[in-house]
Amino acid sequence: MRNKSIMFMVSLLLVLVLMALSLFVACPAPAKDKIVVGMSRPLSGPLAIIGDSAFRPIYETWVPMVNADGGIYMSKYGKYLPIELKIYDDKSDVGTMTRLTEKLILEDKVDFLWPACGTSFVFGQAPIANKYGYVLVTAEGGATTIKEALPSLPYLFVSLSFSDWYEVPVLAGILAEQGVKTAYVVYIADLHGIEYSGVFGIELPKKGIQIVGNVSVPPDLKDFAPVITDAMNSGADAFLCEGYPDQVLPAMGTSIALGYNPKVWLGGPGANFGFFHTAFGPAVEGVTCWAVANRKTSPAMKEMYDLLYEGKPEDVHDWWGHPLYWASLDIWKAAVEKVGSTDQDALREVLATTKLDTVLGPTWFTMFGDGGGLMAYESHTGEVGQWINGELEVVGYTGIEETLPNYKATADFVYPKPLWPAPAE
């Protein structure tokens, strides 16, 4: 019996070894007939709501559009190659995202890498892309901290605007022009919220606006009544809520319920999406948020929005990130075509020096030494938006074009914002 047992175990081991070997046998490379772009995205988990409304509608529209024209011309292969997306679900977990990013690079050997979703995820993904020499043009996410890291991340190109790049300075200019004297800041206790709180603390006092309240809230806070009551008691002219949809929406609902009507009500990521309008209807009138463009910005922008939102529900409209993501993909495509191959180093060099007319107008990346880059704030067509007559309008202040030449305010800022509509009888 002992011999039989040993035979059994040896056979078992042989089978295991053969199975393992079969994993490592290389297959011959097929002829190049497509460009494979890999992404680790939050298809499930808490970030799915942001990903589904932010970058997802862009790549789901942009890629078929490019492929309908034959794809991207690659001179190395002498033909147009269509883009094929390879998408994995990272469950909104950074650890899973880093693993899947390496799977895309090492195992799937994708030709190009597109971004994960969220600021923390950009921070986690950028060093990996850098390690393997893959260019990473980001979508959702951006932060002042990334500026400090950019010199050591030469393959990173950040496309989204953020606090001091160049949202809050514009907001401060608008508020100062309207005569706002005091502001109450509520921010989510994470990287994003802390950063905005810090930049509010620098930019608002520069314009003579005093911060009379600065309160952090945990991400899972559901009852905003104490915070809103405190803001109401402060008598601040402007209420600035910098969180994500999970904070901005309940803060808005509580403000309406308690009848808190400051002259300015600003909501961070969340208030710029179509689902904010569908959730609150006419109550959104006068609410301020971050926004880059709308259909009135330019004919090119109107064309983009018409194409992008055709057949899509209002919920996935995003007046902040969408134009920036679209422009970054256009620059990326132009750079890939110029390189004509999947050479990442050459792509990095071209991206660093390309200036292209996109939906934003002249667009380029501001490079940080020999490191990575941020989409130039001078390229932005807007920073601050306000819901006016059911549309999200881009608003500005007098003389803003001196700093931001592409800036196109599509309406005058409404100050004070209208009162919340009376509850239905």
Next chain:
Amino acid sequence: MDIIRGVFKMPRLWWLISLILLVLLATLPLYGSAYTVILITAIIMYVILTVSWTMFFAPTGYLSLATAAFFGIGIYTMAILGEQLPLLPAVIAGGLVSFVVALIVGAITLRLRGVYFTIFTFGLVELIKHLLLFWEINVTGTRGRFVVLENNNTIFGVILGIFVVLMLTYYLLRRSKYGLALRSIGENEEAAAHLGVNVNLLKVFTFALSAFFMGAAGAIMATRWTYVDPYVAFNVLHSFLPVLMAIFGGMSQLYSPIIGAVIFAYIEEQLLTRFPEYFMLIFGVILVVAILYLPNGLVGLVRKWWQKGLREENVNS
């Protein structure tokens, strides 16, 4: 059937098989692809969390949901000390800090039992996360930290080392008089105390011992994640997954949670990459089925089939 029965009666052969598997694992970077090394690293991480969780739960019956807390402490220890210390001392520091925290927390709370203890341990994850957040915001002014990037093969070697030490520790603990005493606590805590077992000391020490391995695993995995903030480090998924993996594999044998964690992690990987749009749906169904129909886990099911086969064989003979 004789063959299988023979195999189960041959501990030396099991040692030999374990050794061969270990050698195959240890030499993986020599013949495996780079991604295989990364994937196996992630699977071993889950195995460590599951086995160290089982090390405390299986004998005592105390259901802790503090895994994410100790894992997160390890992650943050590496984020803070990673640039000051060489890799191995930083990993050991991650384990030691978790050990000390578990010792303190265990001394205070292991008098609680049942659902009270479980709820407290779950609360501990949130407590540490928010304390750290408060500290980072108000004292250090840090908004997340970049972690020193390490070579994937080095990470694999270290996590494999942690796994080996954990398995040896668990094996020795199960076979020692302390293991017996722990099991007596699980059977009847009062009776164990009357028999002279220092119940509290033993519970607290084992709780802290399991936390050491969770912390060490967190410390080395932080170098793979490259960036951490309190939300990344103290993800409650890391509290629930080891429990599910242990249930999936079973807890009766030393190897049961390993099998549960390996299969569970592998299924997850396959679903995330092959069926990304349906990951949650399929995974949810698998979990429900496992919990409803595998009360003793996969290993329990296999043993049940084996024993059923044996009975039928005896009847026939």
